[in-house]
Amino acid sequence: GNSVTQMEGPVTLSEEAFLTINCTYTATGYPSLFWYVQYPGEGLQLLLKATKADDKGSNKGFEATYRKETTSFHLEKGSVQVSDSAVYFCALRIPNTGNQFYFGTGTSLTVIP
Amino acid sequence: DGGITQSPKYLFRKEGQNVTLSCEQNLNHDAMYWYRQDPGQGLRLIYYSQIVNDFQKGDIAEGYSVSREKKESFPLTVTSAQKNPTAFYLCASSPETGYNYGYTFGSGTRLTVV
Numbered sequence: 146g147n148s149v150t151q152m153e154g155p156v157t158l159s160e161e162a163f164l165t166i167n168c169t170y171t172a173t174g175y176p177s178l179f180w181y182v183q184y185p186g187e188g189l190q191l192l193l194k195a196t197k198a199d200d201k202g203s204n205k206g207f208e209a210t211y212r213k214e215t216t217s218f219h220l221e222k223g224s225v226q227v228s229d230s231a232v233y234f235c236a237l238r239i240p241n242t243g244n245q246f247y248f249g250t251g252t253s254l255t256v257i258p
Numbered sequence: 259d260g261g262i263t264q265s266p267k268y269l270f271r272k273e274g275q276n277v278t279l280s281c282e283q284n285l286n287h288d289a290m291y292w293y294r295q296d297p298g299q300g301l302r303l304i305y306y307s308q309i310v311n312d313f314q315k316g317d318i319a320e321g322y323s324v325s326r327e328k329k330e331s332f333p334l335t336v337t338s339a340q341k342n343p344t345a346f347y348l349c350a351s352s353p354e355t356g357y358n359y360g361y362t363f364g365s366g367t368r369l370t371v372v
Contacts, residue, residue, distance in 0.1 A: 179360055181360075181363075186365075186366075187365050187366065188262075188264075188348055188350075188363035188364050188365045188366050189301075189348065189350075189361070189363045190363070191360040191361070191362075194360055234300065234301070245291065245303055245306055245316070246291075246301075246303075246361060248300045248301040249300060250298065250299060250300035251300055
């Protein structure tokens with residue numbers, strides 16, 4: 146089946162620290178991969194995406210590379226800020242399944258000054 | 259600005275009542291989705307619709323119903339058959355074709371049983 150596994154949180158980092166949130170997936174077919182961010186009390190916002198192997202998605206200093214050989218899409222940021230505190234969701238989408246998403250369980254990040 | 263509007267933001271339901279959550283989009287997206295979010299469980303798909311007057315059950319459809327009479331609207335009814343409805347409900351939309359597209363999410367409705 147199709148599924149996404151994320152590293153469990155919560156994650157607490159000091160400001161300017163390096164961030165990695167691990168994400169691995171299982172999929173039939175050739176998925177597109179996404180990272181979403183959710184701020185408290187809000188819906189999810191698309192952070193970045195990659196649609197084929199070796200693509201790198203990037204946005205707001207965050208990056209993730211689609212690694213087909215390791216079925217991974219790890220999220221990284223070189224220097225986190227307090228405003229990055231949120232819950233991060235890894236997700237995949239594959240064709241011919243109603244185009245629905247499969248989400249990971251989310252990883253909560255808190256950045257302290 | 260284009261987007262998805264969910265209302266109300268907070269909703270309280272008494273035992274045995276049906277309640278309806280509103281979801282409206284002006285993005286001209288064909289596909290719309292309802293997810294339920296519980297702490298520590300991520301998002302679970304309730305129903306989705308790829309075209310007007312058609313919808314499909316997701317992973318946890320029992321106790322819920324939907325309609326899609328207009329492209330812009332995809333209301334979700336939480337019926338009395340849903341035994342544990344307290345959760346955060348998220349509506350999303352996407353262009354029907356192209357799995358390379360992301361969802362656009364609404365800001366959610368928090369439903370509490372009292």
